[in-house]
Amino acid sequence: xxxxxxxxxxxxxxxxxxxxxxxxxxxxxxxxxxxxxxxxxxxxxxxxxxxxxxxxxxxxxxxxxxxxxxxxxxxxxxxxxxxxxxxxxxxxxxxxxxxxxxxxxxxxxxxxxxxxxxxxxxxxxxxxxxxxxxxxxxxxxxxxxxxxxxxxxxxxxxxxxxxxxxxxxxxxxxxxxxxxxxxxxxxxxxxxxxxxxxxxxxxxxxxxxxxxxxxxxxxxxxxxxxxxxxxxxxxxxxxxxxxxxxxxxxxxxxxxxxxxxxxxxxxxxxxxxxxxxxxxxxxxxxxxxxxxxxxxxxxxxxxxxxxxxxxxxxxxxxxxxxxxxxxxxxxxxxxxxxxxxxxxxxxxxxxxxxxxxxxxxxxxxxxxxxxxxxxxxxxxxxxxxxxxxxxxxxxxxxxxxxxxxxxxxxxx
Amino acid sequence: xxxxxxxxxxxxxxxxxxxxxxxxxxxxxxxxxxxxxxxxxxxxxxxxxxxxxxxxxxxxxxxxxxxxxxxxxxxxxxxxxxxxxxxxxxxxxxxxxxxxxxxxxxxxxxxxxxxxxxxxxxxxxxxxxxxxxxxxxxxxxxxxxxxxxxxxxxxxxxxxxxxxxxxxxxxxxxxxxxxxxxxxxxxxxxxxxxxxxxxxxxxxxxxxxxxxxxxxxxxxxxxxxxxxxxxxxxxxxxxxxxxxxxxx
Numbered sequence: 229x230x231x232x233x234x235x236x237x238x239x240x241x242x243x244x245x246x247x248x249x250x251x252x253x254x255x256x257x258x259x260x261x262x263x264x265x266x267x268x269x270x271x272x273x274x275x276x277x278x279x280x281x282x283x284x285x286x287x288x289x290x291x292x293x294x295x296x297x298x299x300x301x302x303x304x305x306x307x308x309x310x311x312x313x314x315x316x317x318x319x320x321x322x323x324x325x326x327x328x329x330x331x332x333x334x335x336x337x338x339x340x341x342x343x344x345x346x347x348x349x350x351x352x353x354x355x356x357x358x359x360x361x362x363x364x365x366x367x368x369x370x371x372x373x374x375x376x377x378x379x380x381x382x383x384x385x386x387x388x389x390x391x392x393x394x395x396x397x398x399x400x401x402x403x404x405x406x407x408x409x410x411x412x413x414x415x416x417x418x419x420x421x422x423x424x425x426x427x428x429x430x431x432x433x434x435x436x437x438x439x440x441x442x443x444x445x446x447x448x449x450x451x452x453x454x455x456x457x458x459x460x461x462x463x464x465x466x467x468x469x470x471x472x473x474x475x476x477x478x479x480x481x482x483x484x485x486x487x488x489x490x491x492x493x494x495x496x497x498x499x500x501x502x503x504x505x506x507x508x509x510x511x512x513x514x515x516x517x518x519x520x521x522x523x524x525x526x527x528x529x530x531x532x533x534x535x536x537x538x539x540x541x542x543x544x545x546x547x548x549x550x551x552x553x554x555x556x557x558x559x560x561x562x563x564x565x566x567x568x569x570x571x572x573x574x575x576x577x578x579x580x581x582x583x584x585x586x587x588x589x590x591x592x593x594x595x596x597x598x599x600x601x602x603x604x605x606x607x608x609x610x611x612x613x614x615x616x617x618x619x620x621x622x623x624x625x626x627x628x629x630x631x632x633x634x635x636x637x638x639x640x
Numbered sequence: 641x642x643x644x645x646x647x648x649x650x651x652x653x654x655x656x657x658x659x660x661x662x663x664x665x666x667x668x669x670x671x672x673x674x675x676x677x678x679x680x681x682x683x684x685x686x687x688x689x690x691x692x693x694x695x696x697x698x699x700x701x702x703x704x705x706x707x708x709x710x711x712x713x714x715x716x717x718x719x720x721x722x723x724x725x726x727x728x729x730x731x732x733x734x735x736x737x738x739x740x741x742x743x744x745x746x747x748x749x750x751x752x753x754x755x756x757x758x759x760x761x762x763x764x765x766x767x768x769x770x771x772x773x774x775x776x777x778x779x780x781x782x783x784x785x786x787x788x789x790x791x792x793x794x795x796x797x798x799x800x801x802x803x804x805x806x807x808x809x810x811x812x813x814x815x816x817x818x819x820x821x822x823x824x825x826x827x828x829x830x831x832x833x834x835x836x837x838x839x840x841x842x843x844x845x846x847x848x849x850x851x852x853x854x855x856x857x858x859x860x861x862x863x864x865x866x867x868x869x870x871x872x873x874x875x876x877x878x879x880x881x882x883x884x885x886x887x888x
Contacts, residue, residue: 586728588728589728589730591688591689591690591691591712591728592724592727592728592730593730593738593742594689594711594712594713594716595689595712595713595715595716595721595722596716596721596738596742596745596798596802597713597716597717597742597743597745597746597749597802598713598741598742598745599713599745600713602741602745606730606737606738606741607730607733609732609733610730610731610732610733611732612732613731613732613733614731614732
């Protein structure tokens with residue numbers, strides 16, 4: 229019953245979007261594929277730990293806007309742009325960069341989109357990502373031309389909204405980009421970050437997610453890396469009723485490198501569910517997945533990460549680490565690391581840990597005068613430290629530290 | 641300053657302290673010596689409030705207040721400090737961050753304004769110089785990857801910053817080479833005053849040579865079996881603990 233109502237809401241949205249002339253062909257095909265796959269089900273590994281019934285019980289209301297556009301416009305003095313209910317609001321834009329609405333992007337770079345979306349339609353197995361392609365209300369396209377180095381970050385806000393958004397980024401050969409995406413709210417959101425990194429390009433991404441407690445939020449990252457390109461990504465997530473982050477990273481060219489890191493700090497009944505497929509397709513690529521979560525109260529998290537090393541991908545180095553710190557007896561953490569390796573001469577490993585605060589450390593700190601809360605706070609901060617230092621560029625560390633400090637201030 | 645009366649302590653059905661009495665006054669340095677397993681470290685941990693031990697009988701009065709009813713941090717705020725035999729490693733917390741947080745926790749308990757990092761640094765610098773601790777230790781993780789000697793020196797640095805009234809140093813001298821021992825001993829000596837008191841738990845006479853305790857107690861099987869002046873330590877060095885077992 230819940231599922232039917234949910235599907236009906238999606239269908240209404242689809243009928244609405246279908247009339248848009250921009251990319252009808254892809255919308256239809258994505259909608260069809262979504263219907264074949266159906267809504268995510270508990271029995272599927274990728275969705276096993278999500279509170280799906282609760283999700284479907286609350287029908288998506290995509291007609292509601294929770295914020296005033298004017299309020300958002302005032303924040304644009306310090307940022308590059310904001311995506312508000314499908315509309316791209318421009319702030320300060322560095323030189324040489326093309327920042328377009330998705331509609332303009334598709335018109336101007338039609339060939340790129342044709343190829344990219346055709347491939348995604350064929351290969352995408354995630355119903356939520358497919359829904360996004362069918363139902364996206366708008367989005368942005370960021371084009372960094374070859375050899376262009378954008379040191380100042382492109383800072384994009386995703387303020388309160390209820391919609392499907394699409395962010396497509398192309399970093400040209402030997403170009404580099406620092407990108408900050410900051411999600412600030414919304415009752416129900418799905419954002420796909422579709423990132424194409426050309427030969428020898430560099431992409432540094434800081435993804436900050438601060439949502440209301442009752443929000444449902446779905447981020448999908450679809451990344452492709454060509455030869456010798458590199459991505460360093462750090463997600464700082466404070467969770468929501470449901471917050472899912474789904475990464476599918478394809479290392480398509482020799483010598484490509486990926487550092488995928490995430491820190492989640494969860495209180496109350498907040499959730500973060502992380503799903504990763506690191507797909508090594510070519511030789512001599514390196515990848516690292518490192519995710520940490522500290523949970524208190526009734527918070528929940530899950531981490532399901534796969535390292536896939538295909539036949540051609542000799543001399544791969546792939547590592548995965550996940551660890552959870554439980555600060556209450558009622559918090560729950562599930563982990564499922566997977567390795568699928570189809571070739572020899574590979575260095576690959578995974579490690580997963582879950583634990584409570586160390587009693588000896590607590591005693592030590594308290595014997596020096598710290599209150600129980602103060603000692604806990606310091607130990608949680610110690611748990612986070614490793615993730616926050618050495619982020620590149622350095623201001624990613626600074627921004628993240630400030631948000632973590634704010635969270636810790638209110639902890640316990 | 642400190643009065644322990646008929647203290648009995650046990651853990652998991654094993655009796656460790658069995659009727660211990662001790663009185664420490666301001667300006668005094670006491671040494672507690674004794675064979676392994678006698679209960680020396682337990683005594684230190686009990687004073688600091690380690691929850692893994694259960695006090696079954698007795699009282700411990702510090703400046704007239706029964707500390708056994710106090711939380712661990714309250715004891716620290718009253719001015720009790722234990723130097724750990726095995727200092728705990730906490731990767732991810734810098735020494736500076738830890739020391740400032742600890743000092744500010746004490747200030748808060750006293751109703752004083754907390755110090756900023758800028759205000760704290762000169763104070764820290766002074767104490768680090770006293771113990772010949774290198775500058776880089778400010779930014780290093782608390783005890784993580786330190787050598788035995790570095791950890792012990794760091795304990796004394798904490799004592800220097802927190803300025804407790806009573807410090808119980810549990811085998812602070814073990815793991816120190818001769819030079820480090822001299823530095824640490826001279827640090828302890830300079831941090832000591834007639835307003836404070838010290839309890840040194842040790843196996844060796846060397847630290848005592850530097851610090852010249854007013855009293856030496858021998859702890860065997862959970863009881864103090866002999867007390868005397870510094871000469872008792874010298875006697876032990878020659879004859880060992882044999883013949884000093886508690887009577888059944």
